[in-house]
Amino acid sequence: MKVLVAVKRVIDYNVKIRVKADNTGVETANVKMSMNPFDEIAVEEAIRMKEKGAATEVIAFSAGPAQCQETIRTALAMGADRGILVQADGELQPLAVAKLLKAVVDKEQPGLVIVGKQAIDDDSNQTGQMLAALLGWSQGTFANKLNVADGSVEVKREVDGGLENIKIKMPAVITTDLRLNEPRYASLPNIMKAKKKPIETLAPDALGVDVAPRLKTLKVEEPPKRKAGIKVKTVAELVDKLKNEAGVI
Amino acid sequence: MAILVVAAHDGKTVRANVANAVAAAGQMGSDVTVLVAGSNCDEAAKSAAAIQGVAKVLQADDAAYANWLAEDIAPLVVKLAPNYSHVVMAADSVGKNIAPRVAALLDVAQVSEATQVVSPDTFVRPIYAGNAMATVQTADKVKVVTIRPTNFKAAAAGGSAAIEKIGGEGAKGLSSYVGAELSKSERPELTSAKIVVSGGRGLQSGENFKMLETLADKLGAGLGASRAAVDAGYVPNDYQVGQTGKVVAPDLYIAIGISGAIQHLAGMKDSKTIVAINKDEEAPIFQVADYGLVGDLFQIVPELTAAVEKK
Numbered sequence: 233m234k235v236l237v238a239v240k241r242v243i244d245y246n247v248k249i250r251v252k253a254d255n256t257g258v259e260t261a262n263v264k265m266s267m268n269p270f271d272e273i274a275v276e277e278a279i280r281m282k283e284k285g286a287a288t289e290v291i292a293f294s295a296g297p298a299q300c301q302e303t304i305r306t307a308l309a310m311g312a313d314r315g316i317l318v319q320a321d322g323e324l325q326p327l328a329v330a331k332l333l334k335a336v337v338d339k340e341q342p343g344l345v346i347v348g349k350q351a352i353d354d355d356s357n358q359t360g361q362m363l364a365a366l367l368g369w370s371q372g373t374f375a376n377k378l379n380v381a382d383g384s385v386e387v388k389r390e391v392d393g394g395l396e397n398i399k400i401k402m403p404a405v406i407t408t409d410l411r412l413n414e415p416r417y418a419s420l421p422n423i424m425k426a427k428k429k430p431i432e433t434l435a436p437d438a439l440g441v442d443v444a445p446r447l448k449t450l451k452v453e454e455p456p457k458r459k460a461g462i463k464v465k466t467v468a469e470l471v472d473k474l475k476n477e478a479g480v481i
Numbered sequence: 482m483a484i485l486v487v488a489a490h491d492g493k494t495v496r497a498n499v500a501n502a503v504a505a506a507g508q509m510g511s512d513v514t515v516l517v518a519g520s521n522c523d524e525a526a527k528s529a530a531a532i533q534g535v536a537k538v539l540q541a542d543d544a545a546y547a548n549w550l551a552e553d554i555a556p557l558v559v560k561l562a563p564n565y566s567h568v569v570m571a572a573d574s575v576g577k578n579i580a581p582r583v584a585a586l587l588d589v590a591q592v593s594e595a596t597q598v599v600s601p602d603t604f605v606r607p608i609y610a611g612n613a614m615a616t617v618q619t620a621d622k623v624k625v626v627t628i629r630p631t632n633f634k635a636a637a638a639g640g641s642a643a644i645e646k647i648g649g650e651g652a653k654g655l656s657s658y659v660g661a662e663l664s665k666s667e668r669p670e671l672t673s674a675k676i677v678v679s680g681g682r683g684l685q686s687g688e689n690f691k692m693l694e695t696l697a698d699k700l701g702a703g704l705g706a707s708r709a710a711v712d713a714g715y716v717p718n719d720y721q722v723g724q725t726g727k728v729v730a731p732d733l734y735i736a737i738g739i740s741g742a743i744q745h746l747a748g749m750k751d752s753k754t755i756v757a758i759n760k761d762e763e764a765p766i767f768q769v770a771d772y773g774l775v776g777d778l779f780q781i782v783p784e785l786t787a788a789v790e791k792k
Contacts, residue, residue, distance in 0.1 A: 248743070249609045258613055270725075326581070327590050350725060354608050356593045357577050361551065362585035370552055370655035373578045376718065386659070390718045391574040392672075392727070397659035398550065410708065410725060411718060446590035450603065450616040458750060461771035463762075467784040470756065473772055478754040480676070480733040481700065481789055 233343035235278040235287040237312065238333060239294050240268040241303040242353040255451040258353075267303050270348025272310075272415040273408040277378065278346050279311035280413065286380050289313050291340060295332050297321050301431060308426035309418035315431035316340075320443055326354075328436075328443035330362035335439035337367060342403065344385070349374050349407040360407035370400035374409040482566035483512035483536070487558055489549065489575040490517060490525035497673045498571035500532050500635035505628040506569045507534045507636065508598035514539060515642075516561065518554055518649070520547035530642040538642050543649020548658035549575055555582040557650045562587055562623045566601065572627035573672075580627050589621035594728075596632040610724040610747035630672065631730035631751060664717050666704070671722070674703030676733045679722055679749070680715070681707035683738020683759065683778055687715040692779075693737060696786045705729065705749075707739045723748035738778050741766025758782070 243249055243258070244266040250259040267275075281287035292307035294300040295318040304315035318332045337345060350357035364371035372378070372387030376395060379386040380402075389396045390409040418426070436443045464470045474481045484506040488495040495517065506513045515529040518541040526540040539561070545553045558579070562568055568583060570576030572594040584591040596614070597605035603618045604626060671677060678697040684690055690710075697704045705727070706720040722729055724747040734752035739745060741757070741764055749755070750769050757770035758778050767773040774781060 243609070245744070249612050251613050258609060325590060327585060327588075330585060352610065352724070355610065355724065356591070358581035358584070358591050358593060361578065361581035362591075364551075365555065365582040365585035371578075371582065372656075373551075374574065389574075391661075392719060394661065394663040394717055394719045396661045398548075398656055399659055400552075400656040401654070409718075410712065446621060447592065447617045447619050450618055452608070452613050452615045455607070455611055455614050458755075458769045460768065461755070461773060463767070463773045463775060465774075467774070467781060467788055470772055470774055470785070471788045474733065474754070474756070478733070478771065480754050 233287050234289045234291060234340060235281055236291045236293055236337060236340060236342040236345045237271070237274045237278045237307065238345070238347040238359070239271040239275065239292055239303050239307050240348070240351045241265050241294065241296055241300045242268045242351055245269055245352055251452055251454050255453055257449070257452050265299070267306050268348050268351045270350060270408050273410070273412050274346040274348050275307045275310050275312060276413045276415040277408060281380065282311070291316060291342065293333060293336055295320060295324055295329050304431055305426050306418065308429040309423040310416060311422070314429055317431055317433045318436060318439065319433050320436050322443070323445050324443055325445050325447060326356045326358035327362055327446060328441065329359050330366055331441045332436060332439060332443065333363045334366045335441055344402065344404055344406060346406045346408060349409055360405050364405035367405070370404045372398065372400050372404060373407045375406050376409055376411050378406060378412070482510060483514055483564065484510045484567045484569060485561060485565040486513060486515045486569045487579070488515050488517050488529050489571070489573065490519060490522065490528070492519060492522060493524045494528040495525055496571065496573070497635070497670070498573060498630035499529065501630035501633045502569050502571045502628055503532050503534050503636040505595070505598060505633040506567065509567050509569070509601045512536050514565070516541065516558065518543070518546040518557055520544050526644050530644050531638055531640050532636050533638065533640040534636045535640050535642040538644045540644055540646050541649050542646065543651065545649055545652035550656045550658060551579045551582045552653045552655040553650070554579050555586060556653065558583045559586045560650065565623060567624045567626060570627050571630050576627045580625055584625040587623050587625065589623055589625055590619055592617060592619060592624065592626045594629045595626050596629050607747070610743050611750065612743060629728055631728055664719050668697060669701065669703045671703040671705050671720070672727050672729055674731055676700045676702035677705050677729050677731045678702045678735045678737065679705035679707065679739060680710055680737050681739030682709040682713060684710060684715060690715055692782050696782055699786055699789055707745045736766050736770070737782060739766055740764045741769065
């Protein structure tokens with residue numbers, strides 16, 4: 233069974249982002265970029281499946297500008313076998329990415345697609361569910377634990393009240409939550425090896441997908457800032473403030 | 482055109498955040514229909530009909546809908562969607578699971594976690610863990626929107642909408658429900674609690690969280706945690722407040738032993754009053770706190786618990 237993982241190149245999670253002065257978006261020039269942390273979890277899970285013999289090949293997919301090659305290389309260094317980049321320079325929204333993924337899935341016929349539950353840039357939390365819809369496949373979202381057995385996957389999901397267990401038919405789309413696993417760091421020898429692994433580059437047109445954005449971003453602004461508060465010295469002072477100033481207890 | 486709100490429920494009542502979704506829907510248009518899909522969900526449908534601003538409730542009773550599997554619910558919503566200008570869900574674990582599947586089947590974009598309705602086709606939503614706010618416009622015929630419940634004041638009770646029973650679409654057979662391991666708690670639900678007491682890595686163990694439980698119970702508060710505390714196994718996943726966990730906006734949020742990573746702040750910075758208790762006076766949590774107390778939480782928390790009056 234092939235496993236396809238999708239990896240997105242995003243601003244590194246440690247970077248404090250800055251809104252552009254003209255309010256058209258967020259500053260990305262000269263900013264450190266990394267793989268979306270939820271996608272690292274997806275890659276790790278796929279590699280573990282291969283190590284356990286449940287998967288035969290792990291393919292890392294990305295869509296975006298040429299630099300997404302680096303993100304794919306990171307996945308290859310972690311242990312993915314080969315990469316597919318759909319190169320597109322404009323904005324790619326979740327529905328477009330889901331359509332690109334579907335086109336690649338139609339070609340590659342994986343048994344599972346594993347993607348992060350959300351990307352930490354647009355925080356959409358859509359692509360996996362949209363892909364499952366377009367393929368007519370089952371979906372195991374917000375996965376906390378997976379068990380692949382006999383043509384189905386038992387998925388433990390992180391939900392509002394705790395955890396939920398479902399069993400879904402394969403092929404299926406999985407989206408990862410934080411506690412699914414702890415992604416490995418790529419070792420230096422594996423980083424070197426990854427340089428020789430193949431990455432295929434495709435164009436959206438060649439896949440017959442219209443990637444034009446559906447949502448128009450009118451402006452991007454700073455959120456309202458909270459006013460700095462005060463430091464209190466004692467518990468008694470805190471309780472007094474909460475009671476008599478804030479009126480919340 | 483009318484708005485369709487898809488309501489999650491427990492069989493007896495719709496979730497509290499459905500009233501927030503109805504309020505948000507009321508800002509998109511005037512004719513709000515609520516869909517209650519489930520198995521034997523008469524009571525839940527009645528509870529939806531009792532929300533002010535609801536014009537009609539559609540009740541779809543089908544064994545296939547008992548456990549809210551996206552593969553089975555989405556086709557029902559998709560079938561109804563062409564009669565509506567918007568499909569709205571609360572951005573909780575049910576809405577996040579189902580709404581994108583609906584949107585893709587309709588070949589439309591989804592607006593995730595809208596925090597403000599600017600006009601029927603324009604919404605504000607947070608990006609980058611709420612460190613930027615994007616105003617987005619959609620030209621899609623059916624607009625699929627999930628809303629962040631804490632940003633919309635819940636519609637009041639006292640409605641009396643008509644309930645119309647509609648048929649179900651049956652099960653697709655793609656997925657099945659096995660069971661749940663839900664956290665049992667008598668405390669108020671995190672996202673609707675007036676007061677939230679939240680703990681972080683500073684608590685050092687799950688055992689020490691008991692101290693926060695005592696404080697929370699005295700205040701009548703919900704109990705939350707930072708990702709660090711959940712990852713360390715101190716508390717279950719459903720306690721997590723933050724970018725990828727729950728978003729809360731109580732009247733009072735007490736952050737104890739939480740440093741205040743931006744991912745955590747994303748989930749609580751809309752709280753009315755924020756208290757931070759941390760031994761590190763440089764901790765970023767103090768930058769958003771109205772009242773900061775620097776010191777050892779193991780001394781402060783028992784003292785605070787003793788000082789507050791029982792609610």
